[in-house]
Amino acid sequence: MKKKQKVVRIHPRKKPNLAMPVCPYCGRDAVMRPAEYVYGDDTITAGSMLYVCSGYPDCNSYVGVHRGTKKPMGSLADKELRNKRIRAHRAMNRLIESGYMCKNGVYAWLSCSLNLPPKETHIGCFSDYMCEQTIMECERVLENWKGKRAA
Structure with missing residues (x-):
């Protein structure tokens, strides 16, 4: 006779416990x-x-x-990556402050530009490479927009 497996139900409003982050550099908690x-x-x-x-x-x-x-x-993140993330946020903020896009618009555009799902378009999780891509894309769009306004 087979033993019945216990079904664990999670209350829909309760979020699962988040595991403590692990350092990607040394592997410590x-x-x-x-x-x-x-x-x-x-x-x-x-x-x-x-x-x-x-x-x-x-x-x-x-x-x-x-x-x-x-x-x-x-x-x-280590010091270098934290600085890259700060630079990426500043690049995005320049688009917002220029009036070119709103914050939600910047994230939607960036998600498409970087070919990432919207839920993964979060600078706090970006690698060095993704931060560089974000900075480059934001600067390219801002220069293009300023050029069109000046013409």
């Missing part, structure tokens, strides 16, 4: 810490949190946490 742990007195937003590689400061990778949650804003 990340731990949640106040932003002051990394930034000290230079912390911009009081009460903000980070996931920091448990090998910090030897392994200098971390990522911000969405306020009021335990959800990381992306994947852990």
Whole structure:
């Protein structure tokens, strides 16, 4: 006689527990810490949190946490990748501030330009290469738009 398998049902409103992020550089688990742990007195937003590689400061990778949650804003990144992501966000913001596109429009356009599903078009998860592509595409569109306006 076969044993009945137990069916586990998840309440539709409950989200599954998120696993702790793992450092892509050294493979250690990340731990949640106040932003002051990394930034000290230079912390911009009081009460903000980070996931920091448990090998910090030897392994200098971390990522911000969405306020009021335990959800990381992306994947852990070292200094170089964090700077690339900042540059990519700035490039996108120039499109928005220029009046060329709204924020949702930029993400929809970028998703198509990079051939990514919309749910994967998140700079906080981008690699070095995808950040470079984002910067290049944003600058190309902005230059083209400015050229048309000047003509």
